[in-house]
Amino acid sequence: MEHITLKDIAKVANVSYATVSRALSGSKQISEATRQRVLKICHEMGYTTDYVARAMVMRSTRTIGLIVTNVNNPFMSEMANYVEQHARAKGFDIMLCNSSHDLEQEQQVFRLLVGRRVDGIIILPAGHESFDLLSPYMNRVPTIFISGNSRERPVNYVSVDNYAGSVLGTEYLIGLGHRNILYFGRRQGSDTHSFRAKGFADTCEKHGITPRYLDNPCPTTSIQNGYQLASQLFSKKNLDITAVFASSDTNALGVIKAADEAGIKVPQQLSILGFDNISYSDLPKIDLTTVEQPKEAMAAFAVETIVQHIRGGEEGCRQEVMAPRIVIRKSCLPIKTHKS
Amino acid sequence: MEHITLKDIAKVANVSYATVSRALSGSKQISEATRQRVLKICHEMGYTTDYVARAMVMRSTRTIGLIVTNVNNPFMSEMANYVEQHARAKGFDIMLCNSSHDLEQEQQVFRLLVGRRVDGIIILPAGHESFDLLSPYMNRVPTIFISGNSRERPVNYVSVDNYAGSVLGTEYLIGLGHRNILYFGRRQGSDTHSFRAKGFADTCEKHGITPRYLDNPCPTTSIQNGYQLASQLFSKKNLDITAVFASSDTNALGVIKAADEAGIKVPQQLSILGFDNISYSDLPKIDLTTVEQPKEAMAAFAVETIVQHIRGGEEGCRQEVMAPRIVIRKSCLPIKTHKS
DNA sequence: TGCTATAGAGCAAACGTTTGCATTCCGACA
DNA sequence: TGTCGGAATGCAAACGTTTGCTCTATAGCA
Numbered sequence: 001m002e003h004i005t006l007k008d009i010a011k012v013a014n015v016s017y018a019t020v021s022r023a024l025s026g027s028k029q030i031s032e033a034t035r036q037r038v039l040k041i042c043h044e045m046g047y048t049t050d051y052v053a054r055a056m057v058m059r060s061t062r063t064i065g066l067i068v069t070n071v072n073n074p075f076m077s078e079m080a081n082y083v084e085q086h087a088r089a090k091g092f093d094i095m096l097c098n099s100s101h102d103l104e105q106e107q108q109v110f111r112l113l114v115g116r117r118v119d120g121i122i123i124l125p126a127g128h129e130s131f132d133l134l135s136p137y138m139n140r141v142p143t144i145f146i147s148g149n150s151r152e153r154p155v156n157y158v159s160v161d162n163y164a165g166s167v168l169g170t171e172y173l174i175g176l177g178h179r180n181i182l183y184f185g186r187r188q189g190s191d192t193h194s195f196r197a198k199g200f201a202d203t204c205e206k207h208g209i210t211p212r213y214l215d216n217p218c219p220t221t222s223i224q225n226g227y228q229l230a231s232q233l234f235s236k237k238n239l240d241i242t243a244v245f246a247s248s249d250t251n252a253l254g255v256i257k258a259a260d261e262a263g264i265k266v267p268q269q270l271s272i273l274g275f276d277n278i279s280y281s282d283l284p285k286i287d288l289t290t291v292e293q294p295k296e297a298m299a300a301f302a303v304e305t306i307v308q309h310i311r312g313g314e315e316g317c318r319q320e321v322m323a324p325r326i327v328i329r330k331s332c333l334p335i336k337t338h339k340s
Numbered sequence: 341m342e343h344i345t346l347k348d349i350a351k352v353a354n355v356s357y358a359t360v361s362r363a364l365s366g367s368k369q370i371s372e373a374t375r376q377r378v379l380k381i382c383h384e385m386g387y388t389t390d391y392v393a394r395a396m397v398m399r400s401t402r403t404i405g406l407i408v409t410n411v412n413n414p415f416m417s418e419m420a421n422y423v424e425q426h427a428r429a430k431g432f433d434i435m436l437c438n439s440s441h442d443l444e445q446e447q448q449v450f451r452l453l454v455g456r457r458v459d460g461i462i463i464l465p466a467g468h469e470s471f472d473l474l475s476p477y478m479n480r481v482p483t484i485f486i487s488g489n490s491r492e493r494p495v496n497y498v499s500v501d502n503y504a505g506s507v508l509g510t511e512y513l514i515g516l517g518h519r520n521i522l523y524f525g526r527r528q529g530s531d532t533h534s535f536r537a538k539g540f541a542d543t544c545e546k547h548g549i550t551p552r553y554l555d556n557p558c559p560t561t562s563i564q565n566g567y568q569l570a571s572q573l574f575s576k577k578n579l580d581i582t583a584v585f586a587s588s589d590t591n592a593l594g595v596i597k598a599a600d601e602a603g604i605k606v607p608q609q610l611s612i613l614g615f616d617n618i619s620y621s622d623l624p625k626i627d628l629t630t631v632e633q634p635k636e637a638m639a640a641f642a643v644e645t646i647v648q649h650i651r652g653g654e655e656g657c658r659q660e661v662m663a664p665r666i667v668i669r670k671s672c673l674p675i676k677t678h679k680s
Numbered sequence: 681t682g683c684t685a686t687a688g689a690g691c692a693a694a695c696g697t698t699t700g701c702a703t704t705c706c707g708a709c710a
Numbered sequence: 711t712g713t714c715g716g717a718a719t720g721c722a723a724a725c726g727t728t729t730g731c732t733c734t735a736t737a738g739c740a
Contacts, residue, residue: 003480005726016690021728031688046476048455052401053726055392056695063435071411072421072619081412084438093452095403096436098424112433115388136386140343223623257624279412283563284597285625345696356720361698371718393696396725 004047013041024049055117063093064306065113067123069101069220074278075249075295076124079146082299083122090307092119099126101220107133114140120306122146127219128190131155142309144302144318147192147293156309157319158301160293162192165324166199169245169273169291172326174207177335178243178271181209182233184255185216185226185247196247196275212241221247226254234262242271242335249274249281249290256286256331271332287330294322344387352385353378364389395457403433404646405453407463409441409560414618415589415635416464419486422639423462430647432459439466441560447473454480460646462486467559468531471495482649484642484658487633489531496649497659498641500633502532505664506539509585509613509631512666514547517675518583518611521549522573524595525556525566525587536587536615552581561587566594574602582611582675589614589621589630596626596671611672627670634662 010017015034022030023038055061064087068076084094095118099106106126113121114137121141125131125148134143135155144156151157173181183200187193197213204211214233218225226246233239246252252274259266266272274281274290281288305318350357355378362370363378395401404427408416424434435458439446446466453461454477461481465471465488474483475495484496491497513521523540527533537553544551554573558565566586573579586592592614599606606612614621614630621628645658 003726007726017727018691018729019689021726022689025728027729029688034688048451048480050726051456052392052395053695054728056396056697056726057728059695061392066436070421071417071424074414077411077414077417077420080417080436081410081438084411084436088438093456094436096406096420096424096434098421098428111388116391116433140388253623260624280620280623283593283620283623283626284600286623343696347696357697358699358721359719361696362719365698367699369718374718390696393725394698396696396727397698399725 003050004045005050006047009038009042009045009047012045013038059117060119060310061117062091063095063116063118064303065095065097065110065116065118065121067097067099067106067109067113067121067125069099069124069126071096071098074280075276075293078279078295079124079299082296083303086300086303090303092303092307101126103127103129103133106130110134110137119310120144122302122306124148142306144305146298146302151191151319151321154317156305156317158298158305159192159321160298160324161321162195162324163199165275165291165293166196166245167203168324168326169275170200170203172289172328173243173245173271173273173332174203174209176243176271176332179209179335180241181212181243181245182241183211183213183247184244185221185229185251186213187216187219187221187247189219193247200245216247216251221251223250223254223257226251227257228254230255230258231261234258234264243273243332244270245273245275247275249276249278249288252288252290252331253280253286256288267331267333273332277327281329289329289332290327291324292327293324297322343390344385345390346387349378349382349385349387353381399457400459400650401457402431403435403456403458404643405435405437405450405456405458405461407437407439407446407449407453407461407465409439409464409466411436411438413590414620415616415633418619418635419464419639422636423643426640426643430643432643432647441466443467443469443473446470450474450477459650460484462642462646464488468529482646484645486638486642487532491531491659491661494657496645496657498638498645499532499661500638500664501661502535502664503539505615505631505633506536506585507543508664508666509615510540510543512629512668513583513585513611513613513672514543514549516583516611516672519549519675520581521552521583521585522581523551523553523587524584525561525569525591526553527556527559527561527587529559533587540585556587556591561591563590563594563597566591567597568594570595570598571601574598574604583613583672584610585613585615587615589616589618589628592628592630592671593620593626596628607671607673613672617667621669629669629672630667631664632667633664637662 006017006020009020020038023035066083068080071077071080087094097109103126121143124146131153147159183197186197201211216229244255246255252272255272256266259270264270274288277290277292281290301320346357346360349360360378363375406423408420411417411420427434437449443466461483464486468489471493487499523537526537541551556569584595586595592612595612596606599610604610614628617630617632621630641660
């Protein structure tokens with residue numbers, strides 16, 4: 001368990017440890033003969049650079065902190081995966097933290113990452129209060145919010161265009177002939193969801209349709225709460241809606257489950273449209289039509305932004321709102337083919 | 341972006357920086373009055389401990405490296421989640437790396453983690469060669485393999501009992517009346533899968549049934565390759581099997597997809613049993629009956645093992661093989677209710 | 681031969697902590 | 711009053727690097 005250090009190598013090679021360091025770093029001020037000799041010894045003795053010590057003097061850890069609400073959530077794990085790949089490609093490691101949807105814990109891990117001297121932090125915030133709670137620490141380290149609600153705030157930011165996505169989805173449903181559409185899982189207090197709800201409302205009104213909503217009282221969105229909400233909904237008699245636009249894919253999955261149990265056939269009797277395009281949605285028998293977030297592009301942008309800041313340029317904030325697209329699978333049908 | 345150090349605090353408080361350090365660390369050898377005064381100043385100036393510097397002198401980073409093949413894989417992300425939770429509860433952070441199923445990259449990130457002086461490494465190996473390739477570095481840092489194929493090797497190890505799991509699953513299917521069972525996705529070169537296949541074979545023979553196999557030539561298992569394999573299978577005439585025991589849940593999902601397309605009703609015409617119990621399996625309309633791996637217990641054991649080693653005790657290897665259980669959902673039916 | 685430029689190597693500071701040891705101060709006790 | 715003990719604090723080394731500066735040869739040139 002003993003670590004070989006530069007000094008150990010230096011002793012064997014009979015040079016100063018500065019020379020060893022230079023041999024390793026590819027410095028010009030060392031003869032090729034010495035370099036080869038030193039490198040050989042390093043290899044033989046199994047030397048590995050101590051990045052902790054290097055970080056001390058270089059004042060950089062080559063590490064990016066990633067805070068997600070919960071890796072065990074398809075959207076998050078996909079984002080984590082993309083972030084990891086892009087960061088590694090640029091020579092950065094990822095330190096992963098869960099906030100568990102808890103603002104307190106989020107703050108705690110943020111401070112922790114600052115203390116660990118990560119070079120930057122990418123965060124998928126736990127709530128819309130995240131920015132205010134975190135901002136006292138944000139001047140310590142380049143930070144970017146993904147998919148949060150921080151637009152119009154002085155902070156690096158990347159997100160899908162939630163409003164445009166909702167318009168896209170609603171237009172699609174209306175194009176299919178639906179007029180009785182329920183926006184499922186509207187949430188107060190989340191800008192993301194406000195944008196989505198507004199896109200729906202505006203599009204309905206544009207087509208002379210009265211928008212209808214089912215509110216989600218929970219602060220987070222999950223299959224579970226989608227299921228509960230939908231079960232209540234389906235227990236009512238004379239349900240006259242022909243399509244559901246769920247505010248998230250997880251909610252949509254909950255709706256599918258409840259519909260299944262209530263004997264409502266999807267999509268024959270009820271069309272369901274989701275938002276996010278999580279990997280679950282592509283599963284057989286699920287085949288959820290949904291509005292997609294460009295996850296990889298968002299991850300790439302986030303990493304890129306952090307790297308730019310580290311390089312020292314980039315004084316202002318980078319804010320980017322990305323275009324969504326709709327991915328059509330099998331959970332929505334034209335109204336004519338519905339049978340009630 | 342300037343960091344406040346102990347020295348800055350010391351200057352303001354008009355004490356030596358050793359005193360500040362002691363105030364922070366809760367040392368006994370400092371007066372309560374001074375401690376309070378120093379702590380107040382630390383708070384006012386927004387001091388945060390530099391863990392990099394501390395790691396240098398303490399020779400511990402309080403970080404555990406976690407290597408998975410790919411976070412964006414339900415089994416892996418669930419494991420990552422549990423590992424993160426348990427590690428954090430014990431005061432350790434997680435540094436996450438993907439090996440991307442690549443032995444070369446796995447080796448690379450392992451060395452990287454060693455260089456970063458993580459206190460331990462938890463690895464879900466990329467292949468059965470992983471142990472041999474990694475062992476030269478493993479004396480540098482406590483390491484534990486999860487779910488690999490390293491039993492009987494001198495290494496910390498935790499896994500589900502794959503053989504017992506297969507027996508469990510096969511008995512269940514036979515108990516349902518099935519006699520024409522196909523073991524789907526057998527793979528050579530993976531001990532995990534050898535154990536699973538053997539459990540199936542032994543149980544079949546015990547009941548006087550001839551085991552049947554469909555081999556998977558791919559080194560990794562996915563929905564995609566399950567789908568391709570199953571499509572070929574279902575294109576044949578007179579399919580006489582009534583149940584499929586898939587070697588993994590992802591493969592099972594591929595089978596479901598192919599069955600769907602071939603017009604074979606699951607479970608009415610064909611029962612499907614999986615292995616792993618990934619989160620996808622619980623989805624509506626999927627409802628896959630499957631043999632579960634005790635993921636949280638495995639994660640907890642792994643973290644516990646690392647912590648024990650760090651504490652200095654624990655010289656030998658800890659090896660644990662955990663009991664599987666079957667979770668019954670809706671993808672398997674008794675043979676009598678099948679209609680062909 | 682003498683001078684200078686330059687390549688190659690070493691010295692030592694710095695990064696921000698923790699901690700063993702030395703020092704100071706003060707009160708208590710003989 | 712002198713000595714001792716202990717509490718509170720300071721000093722400085724150590725952790726393993728990187729790198730600016732210094733020093734020493736050696737080669738090139740006149």
